[in-house]
Amino acid sequence: MTKGPVIAIDGPAGAGKSTIARLLAKELDLVYVDTGAMYRALTLKALEEGRDFTDEGDMAGLLECTKVEFRPGLAGQAEIWLDGREVSQDIRSPSVNRWVSQVAMHPAVRRQMARLQREIALKGGVVLDGRDIGTYVAPEADVKFFLTADFAERVRRRHKELNEKGFDLSLEEVSSEMAQRDQIDSGRALAPLRQAPGAVLVDTTNLGVEEVLHLVLARSREALSHVV
Ligand code: CDP
Numbered sequence: 350m351t352k353g354p355v356i357a358i359d360g361p362a363g364a365g366k367s368t369i370a371r372l373l374a375k376e377l378d379l380v381y382v383d384t385g386a387m388y389r390a391l392t393l394k395a396l397e398e399g400r401d402f403t404d405e406g407d408m409a410g411l412l413e414c415t416k417v418e419f420r421p422g423l424a425g426q427a428e429i430w431l432d433g434r435e436v437s438q439d440i441r442s443p444s445v446n447r448w449v450s451q452v453a454m455h456p457a458v459r460r461q462m463a464r465l466q467r468e469i470a471l472k473g474g475v476v477l478d479g480r481d482i483g484t485y486v487a488p489e490a491d492v493k494f495f496l497t498a499d500f501a502e503r504v505r506r507r508h509k510e511l512n513e514k515g516f517d518l519s520l521e522e523v524s525s526e527m528a529q530r531d532q533i534d535s536g537r538a539l540a541p542l543r544q545a546p547g548a549v550l551v552d553t554t555n556l557g558v559e560e561v562l563h564l565v566l567a568r569s570r571e572a573l574s575h576v577v
Pocket of ligand 1: 361362363367384385386388389449450451453454478479480481482530534
């Protein structure tokens with residue numbers, strides 16, 4: 350039995366990963382898996398329960414009794430479910446943005462998450478996006494991308510996105526949240542944000558969605574044509 354391909358897309362916030370991963374999956378008829386949503390769902394639960402994000406044991410224990418699922422939603426978009434309720438919108442709030450990297454930095458949390466994500470990757474036929482897919486979760490992926498963009502541009506995009514969702518944040522607030530998240534994600538002990546060996550680097554600062562998709566699609570088709 351041949352399993353479908355695995356495509357890894359990593360990079361910092363606001364580089365365009367989720368938009369591109371979703372479109373790429375659609376073009377290639379693969380399933381899109383947003384690994385950040387899993388960390389976000391756990392963070393939402395920790396916020397709601399008033400937990401201590403800095404307590405690694407508590408966060409890992411919480412994950413053990415938490416069920417995060419991707420369920421097919423409308424228009425082919427996967428919905429994120431946390432313990433039986435849909436949280437796709439709730440996990441994108443500024444308070445989750447503020448704490449998610451603190452939760453995701455704990456090795457005991459990451460090991461459990463990576464195990465769940467590897468189970469998904471092993472089945473194949475997926476595009477996974479995150480911070481450590483090409484380096485840690487699925488280093489054997491058939492194609493790997495590292496999407497990035499200038500800091501100011503990433504802040505501008507995230508600010509626009511949050512404002513469109515009705516969150517009235519200043520550019521300065523988004524900028525400081527993102528700088529802090531970049532720093533924690535890149536500096537953590539286990540599986541920090543890095544470009545994986547062999548990953549194709551795409552700087553999206555001056556590129557539109559269509560241009561990035563075109564590039565990523567072409568590289569994927571080329572790489573996958575060598576995979577039997
Ligand atoms: O959409 P955005 O890039 O802002 O974030 P995301 O992909 O939803 O990820 C949110 C946070 O989860 C990141 O800032 C990381 O702290 C963490 N994360 C991670 O550690 N490893 C992953 N594979 C995915 C996300």
